[in-house]
Amino acid sequence: MNASTVRDAQLESEVDASLNRALASIVGANFVRSGFAERLAYARDRTPFATFHFRAGKLPGTMPRSIVMPGSHDEVARIVALAQARNVPVIPFGAGSGVLGGALPLGHEVMIDLKRLNRLVEINETDGTATVEAGLNGGQFEAALNARGFTCGHLPQSLHMSTVGGWASCRGAGQNSTRYGKIEDIVLGLRMVLPDGRTLDVRPVARRAVGPSIRDLFVGAEGTFGIITQLTFRIWRKPEREIGTVLAFPTLEAALTSARQIMQAELRPAVVRVYDAEESRSRTEGMKEFQDRPILGILVFSGSARLASVESELALEIARKNGAVLASDEPLLHWQKNRFVSYSMPWQTKNYYMDTIEVTGAWSQILAMYQRMGEAARAVHPGIHFGAHWSHVYAEGACQYMTVRLPPMDDDKALFLHAQAWDRISRICLELGGSISHHHGVGAFRNPWIGAELNTGLDVLQALKDVIDPNNIMNPGKLALRPRPGAVTLERKG
């Protein structure tokens, strides 16, 4: 089972029949898969690095051993206990929408596809909570809430392509996070299967002061500490009104200063988006307001009509003081129409090497971060595209979301340059005191920088992992935690 190409993987027909029979005894034969075509579907996620490999006929990691699809928490627990008894590594799999290799098999793991765990267990309108199984599609969850007059407020670009368990597992953030919070603010409780097969319930309550948060040990653990099977989320009444505003700013500094001042004035926008000149240009083409004010800003306030109106006016005052003018709605409508689809396919189809990198920076460093990262990317290759926007903002800083795109070229050379761009940008981020991941997580692709990001915190995580999962069966090699012997690493040539 050492294939590195798709072609070789088809020629290998090794199947662990004994394991498959044991898995089938838990979930039924219909919910165990081990054919080549079925395993190939789980040999990638949406990591651009994986896409670059797949389109060249190469495997980014390994083929998985088998796929098993449990239909209940108890079945998950029995599968994990079986894996533990046989020392077989496993990976929980939702919709595979991660972009950093968190669900990539690196050592012939068994993939535990959780999408049959997709029941909406309860909506409690009094408490404002919804309890849902981890494998439910995010868009279906939000639609079910909307039908009852509620929203989860967690609306990532991957809404329709992801599962609710995946949201929590990668510690994600939605596009309305500035108002509703990130997933760690939204998850009130969860149910897990630990690596030894035991169940852990973090009972949902508004808050507790009972030691460090057990919940936060698992929100963002990317399946390395266990498998989330059920979650209880905060939910909110759908807003009475949404007020969207498009602004043209004279400079990027003016736009980012406005975003900072809006947050430090304690206003609560649902959406704040600032685009650099590169990203503004395509969204404002032909619009007269942007002729001498090239920076696009989008604000959305929501909630009760009166409150949203007041907050929007106050924010507008701040923006105007920084030189902004109101512009027509086209960029807002374009964003609303396309906010839940990916932008990468036209480029990946044409053999470009497109990737996105999101980091967190303090306001005092954000402009230097943008400038230095752009320079570093352009130094990697003169034909590189570098663009950025800021779409999650705080009183203290913001998420800088960058698109890096290399033109078509020799694959080995491109992978070398791609790794260089990642390395340079990540190092600058750390040098300027930022965090190398705002909401995409770590997966396996960010492993090289986690030691510098977490310093001795990584030792703490490894110590916890060693106690919780001494045989290292649970999504090994991710989050920069120790891989299993013989596992592949994502090859880095930078």
Add this chain to the structure above:
Amino acid sequence: MQELEQLRFCAFCPNPCRRAWPAAEAAQDEAITSSALSTLAMQVAEGRVELDDDVRAALMRQDMARACRPACPYGIDVPALVNGVIRSLEGKSSHAAR
């Protein structure tokens, strides 16, 4: 877009159409999503995967792709593209046999 380019486009797309597949369906595996079918068909069309009986059977599991077709933001008809790849290759092999 040409047919192979559409397959590649869908292969690299993260399945926003999947929301159209009911949660109540028993089959929820990744291999039957539109993007997985497109990926497999792309590898077959590009000569990296042999169209054997197992691969053919996998490509014919099109219920989810058919259900998700109306939800494709780009109007791509994955079952038609996949069937086109199968027909094309089977046509070639039958021509070669003559």
